[in-house]
Structures are given as structure tokens and as C-alpha cells.
Amino acid sequence: MTKFSDLKLSPKVLKAIEEAGYESPTPIQAGAIPPALEGKDVLGIAQTGTGKTASFVLPMITILARGRARARMPRSLVLCPTRELAAQVAENFDTYSKHVKLTKALLIGGVSFKEQDTLIDKGVDVLIATPGRLLDHFERGKLILNDVKVMVVDEADRMLDMGFIPDIERIFGLTPFTRQTLFFSATMAPEIERITNTFLSNPERIEVARQATTGENITQGVVMFKGSRKDREGSEKRKVLRMLIDAEGDKCTNAIIFCNRKTDVDIVAKSLKKYGYDAAPIHGDLDQSQRTKTLDGFREGSLRFLIASDVAARGLDVPSVSHVFNFDVPSHAEDYVHRIGRTGRAGRDGTAIMICVPRDEKNLADVERLVQREIPRLDNPLSSGKSDETSTSSEEDKPKKTTRSRSRSRKEDKAPTEDNAPTEAKSAEPIAEKTEKPKEEKSAQPKSEGRGDDNRRGKDNNQRSKDKRGGRNNNDRGGNKVVGLGDHTPDFIGLSFADRET
Ligand code: AMP
Helix, strand or coil: CCCCCHCCCCCCHHHHHHHHHCCCCHHHHHHHHHHHCCCCCCCEECCCCHHHHHHHHHHHHHHHHCCCCCEEEEEEEEEEEEEEEHHHHHHHHHHHHHCCCCCEEEEECCCCCCHHHHHHHCCCCCCCCCHHHHHHHHHHHCCCCCCCCCCEEEEEEHHHHHHHHHHHHHHHCCCCCCCEEEEEEEEHHHHHHHHHHHHCCCCCCCCCHHHCCCCCCEEEEECCCCCCCCCHHHHHHHHHHHHHHHHEEEEEEECECCCCCHHHHHHHHHHHCCCCCEEECCCCCCHHHHHHHHHEEEEHHHEEEEEECHHHHHEEECCCCEEECCCCCCCCCCHHHHCCCCHHHCCEEEEEEEEEHHHHHHHHHHHHHHHHHCCECCCCCHCCCCHHHHHHHHHCCCCCCCCCCCCCCCCHHCCCCCCCCCHHHHHHHHHHCCCCCCCEEECCCCCCCCCCCHHHCCCCCCHHHHHHCCCHHHHHCCCCCCCCCCCHCCCCHCCCCCCCCC
């Protein structure tokens, strides 16, 4: 097995790695670091959780340790799709460069221009930025990109989803032709392929996990749910969510709950809070300090439920998340893989539970085609058990346990009675009324380029019926495992994360 000491990283970087508690490089690190240190372009096809951040940060620190930055001329550039991801990359630089003198600036929305301008004026070795903010600085004449020696594009597929590709192309054009480019994407949509063909020069291609796979250690399930009436669907769905959370009991130490729309992120977070759950929202419309506070709380364990949109949660590194709840079926199948990849990290077990309303069934079929298996159907907790149907408002505040049968057909899912969601319906509806017509996050805007259609292999009926294993319970975990990373499971998955666990 490759050792970090085989990789020709500087001794000061090796010391920081040792202090971080890493024993050996992950496959993307073993593959990307040597060519990066030789000055070659790198095309890394890897998802978050594979150690990809260190695969560009470590060689960059080694390379940048030689030389000095000039005023307003950063020597390297890291482009990230979201502020959180940029902040995470900056943290990685802090961790691994603690024995090296490097200056860095973070150009992200929500952080004052003035402070960043001062840093850039002095000269920085590393500039970490979101594309829009970088171009704002450039247009204000505060930044010169002629001295960029290394440029990193991180999470390129998410950049594509967010409509940042024109910005990226423009930034490429502003940097010297001779720069070294390290380019990372979880998938290779045709548009991404085009960009890499245009801007990368003879790159070393390293692919560490198959596209669109889900972790083997994640137990998955979906509840097919239909509201009793259209105007009650939202409140009843939130009740289903609460019951699902309660049914998981202590096994659910913390969870990320994904919604497709920002407005639903707010509504679900408010509703959960109202019912006594420790929950907070995170999405692109919240101000930066609030986002940071919420994320820190979730990472530290002082916040149990993070309600999130795809954009805000993409790429977040929270090593131990026991559960992911998909309040909605994602409208882009790949997002399902990214969402549930927040749990079951570093070899731990994880659980991913989704709610599917009739209009999302097409999206569910897309997800199942992409992951090449049927996601086991779970009981609809609202229709299992009489107590729900006779519940009073006050009883609803005390969530009830649900049971799960092994297999249910979609038809069996009874709609809840009118009586069984009055508290939530009364209380949460005003929130919904106050909100404008839900607006989708940028990432959810349809973009036809690629979207992984290449991967959506049809599945024959035979295979489908073989996969039908029914509901889940604890003993069923093995049976429901998704054939995912498979042969591609990175070696490091079994390693300890000693320093990151607490
Ligand atoms: P990333 O894919 O960059 O989001 O990294 C995922 C997690 O893996 C982070 O918490 C890193 O600290 C951790 N990590 C990165 N490299 C290693 C390694 N070689 N051994 C163990 N953990 C690592």
C-alpha cells in the first residue's frame, strides 16, 4: 500500500498529515498527488468523502512553499461552487499548512469585501473563491490573475448544476495559459468533458469510484405517501416525517433532512421546531453568519437536525451523520446519491429514508434506474395503526412509534384520515401561506447537459423482481444493502478518523 512518505510531499506537510492522524493516502490522494507534484494537469473523478480535498491541497502546499506572492497577484486559485465548500477547503489549508508559511484569502459572498481586499492587496499564495465573487473582485480591478500557477476547480458537476460554467470558462481565460490545472468532479457530464478537453492539457485522469453509486453500508427505504387532500398534503407529509424520525429512536443521533425547495426547508425546519425537535434550516438565502453558526452547531453535535437544500449541503464534510431523510424525492437522480452519501461515511452504517408523493413517482423511478435497484418500500406510518386515526391534537404532540412490514405494495398505502393531522395542518399552514410560491434552488433547475443519463441503464424486469426484497428492519440491513462502491470501495474507508470523531 502506498504511504504518504512515498509521495514526495514536503516534510512539513508530512508532519501535518501525521498530526491529523492519517495513516495512509486514500486512492484519490495516491493517484492525484504524484502527477500534481510533477506539475501535470489532473482530472480527478471523485465524490466528497474520498479525501479529494487533501489530494489537491497537499501538493499545492508543497508547490507553493517555494516562492512568494506579489501584491494583488495570487499564486493559486481554488474555485468552489458554494461558500461552505470554500470555507471547508480553507480549513483544509489551515490544517495541512500549519508548519508552512502560506497566506490565503477566502472570497465568498457574505464576507466583507474590505477585509478580503486588504489581504489580496498584500498578496496571497492561495485564493479560495466562489466564481461569482471572484469575478466581482476582478471587475472592481482589485485582482490580477496573471500570476496564477495552479488553478483548482472543485465539484465541477455542481458548478454545472448551478450555472457557473460560463464564469469558470471566463476565469480560465483570465489565468495564464501555462498554469497547472487540477480539476475535480463527481461525474463527467458531456459539458464537463467539453470543459476539460478545452482547458486541461493532457491531464492525468484518476477515477476512484463508479459514477452514481450508493454506499453499501447505507440502509435505504422509501415511504409511498398520498395526502388525504391536496391542501393537507404538506402538513401530513411533515407528520409522516416526524413519525419516521421517532420510529428510528435513539439510532438517529443526528440527521440531515433534504427538501427540494428553499421554502420547504424553512417550513419543515419551523414545523419540526414547533414540535420540539432540535432543528435548523440551511439554504442559500440565509445570511452567512447564520449558515456558519448552524453548520458549526450540527458538526459539534449541539444541533440534531439540519434541514437543507442540495446546494447548501453539497460537499459538506460532517463525518458522522446517522440518518438522511429525503423529505422530497430529488428531481435530479444524481442528487439522491449525493444526499444519502452524507450518511454512512468512513465505513460507518447509515440510514437513508425518503418520502415519495404520487407526483414524485417518476423521479423515484429515475433514482432507482440510476442506482440500479429498487429502494425498499416502507410502511406509511400514518396509515399503520389505529391510534393514528383516532389521535387527538394533543396526542400528536407526542409522536408515536411505527412498525414496518417486510413488503408493501404502493396500493396498500392508505391516505391519512382528515382527523389525524389537524394540529400540524392548523399550525403549519399559516407558514405556508406566508411563503411565496416555492422557488427551486438553482441546482434544481433543469439542465439537460448530461445529468448522468449515460448511467441510467434500464433494468430488466427479471432483475427488478429479484431486487424486490420488501421493507426493512434491523435484521434486514444486509439484505437491503445497495450494491454500490463495490470493488471501488476506497481502502481508507476502513481507517480510523481519530481526530475527526469528536
Ligand atoms: P473530502 O473527500 O475531502 O471531503 O474528505 C473526507 C474526509 O476524509 C475528511 O474528513 C478528511 O479529513 C478525511 N481524510 C482525508 N484524507 C484522509 C486520509 N488519508 N485518511 C483518513 N482520512 C482522511
